[in-house]
Amino acid sequence: MPSKPVRLSKSRYLSGLQCHKQLWWRVHEPDAPELALTPGQENLFAQGKEVGERARGQVPGGELIDLPFYEYDNKVAATREALNRGLPAIYEAWFLAEDTYAGVDILARDPGGGGRGHVVIEVKASNSRKPEHLPDAAVQVYVLRRAGLQVERAEVMHLNPECRYPDLSNLFVREDVTALVEGTLIGLSDELEAQRRMLDGPLPDVPIGEHCSKPHDCPFIPRCWPKLPDHHVSSLYRIDRRRAVELEADGYATIYDLPSELELSAIHARQVKAVQTGRMVVEETLKKALTQFASPLAFLDFETVSLAIPRWAGCRPWQQVPVQFSVHVEERGRGLTHHEWIADGPGDPRPALAEALVEACAGARRVVAYYASFERECIRQLREAVPPLGRELERIERRLVDLLPTVRNHVYHPDFGGRFSIKKTLPALVPGLSYSDLKVRDGEVATVELQHLMLAGTELPASERAELRQALLRYCERDTWAMVKMLEKLRGLVADQLELF
Secondary structure: OOOOOOOEOHHHHHHHHHOHHHHHHHHHOOOOHHHOOOHHHHHHHHHHHHHHHHHHHHOOOOEEOOOOOOOHHHHHHHHHHHHHOOOOEEEEEEEEEOOEEEEEEEEEEOOOHHHOOEEEEEEEOOOOOOOOHHHHHHHHHHHHHHOOOOEEEEEEEEEOOOOEOOEOOOOEEEEEOHHHHHHHOOOHHHHHHHHHHHHOOOOOOOOOOHHHHOOOOOOOHHHHOOOOOOOEHHHOOOOOHHHHHHHHHOOOOEHHHOOOOOOOOHHHHHHHHHHHHOOOEEOOOHHHHHHHOOOOEEEEEEEEEEOOOOOOOOOOOOOEEEEEEEEEEEEOOOEEEEEEEEOOOOOOOHHHHHHHHHHHOOOOOEEEEOOHHHHHHHHHHHHHHOHHHHHHHHHHHHOEEEOHHHHHOOEEOHHHOOOOOHHHHHHHHOOOOOOOOOOOOOHHHHHHHHHHHHHHHHHOOHHHHHHHHHHHHHHHHHHHHHHHHHHHHHHHHHHHHHHHO
């Protein structure tokens, strides 16, 4: 008996458009560990679903094809039945043609042409239309037309970055992409056929390249890409990929291989010296750079949530809203004190957070952050949201100093690996101190869990809620404690230098 042909879908087609090998693995190894969603991806899908549900209100009077996601053929049948009833719109409509499924977020009747034509509306939870949205809409138009439907127009409906809560009347922007989609249809049939043939055969041989991360990072990169040796030339700080390929082609596979006469930036030269000698490089300029960090100091870190559909006054879609902070205060002769604040409910957290922040930073001459542009933007948002504290918040903003460039421009440890994030620099500069002992270990997870604590926390048992709250507090506290210990280390390096002379 001949095997049942592999059917494509919109999502499969888009994966194959990026890389046939990725598609082969997705189809033939659907339970591959690489395909497990991260907390950040799960959050994006959940918020995307909420955006899709709200978007239906832009095309009222429709009917939802509300069946489990895996009942493809039943959804196709339900869609056909709904079409026969002449509804003004169908939400989550499904079609099958040429062994390819296509789901349509909103299928609307075209008011022109006697009502026989239809409009395909692809809903995106992004703040703008992106190039990859066109093939997404194009495969829908292709399948629907092959299924016998008269598709007159294609639209992308995305979030409006100009929208401000509480007025959500302009939450969406609808863009007519019909002409662009018609152009994208050229060659689509051939690509679908090529994907079907490929899936019937063995794993295809596809060279690695820029397509591995465009338009999205392929989940199979760790499996597909060769394991690079330690200190590969691609680990040079912010090196262009083409330049790394050129260096490797010239015989310089690792930083150890780079010749002394090679022209390098100051940071690269420091990195090469540290790696080749196996020792941390400390520039004499570090002493002067540290003069800006004079006590009393406040070490500040914010954590934020980012909601596709805003819910607090003045917020726009996907705005990063500060909802937590940690502050360690260093006062000469008085040691360190710690201040912290975290939101624990669905209300606007910014007024109470701003008040606590002003109090925590009141006596500081300088406010230290790591990558201070993030903290600066959070403070500016707070100034807009809490005008009565605008002057005090502006004073905090003016006192901000950034620890990151102090490290990047004056110090390099071989264990930095070409990166200067606090997650990389901390364990190298302060052995034994990292984030590995925490339950929440990175910003992506913190954002998701903060959102959970604020918006769904009442659904948690009291003990779980308290445990989650403590995990988030400890993570944010670690960020500011890391800066305290790193600055202490940097001051020690300067002292060590002075002892040598």
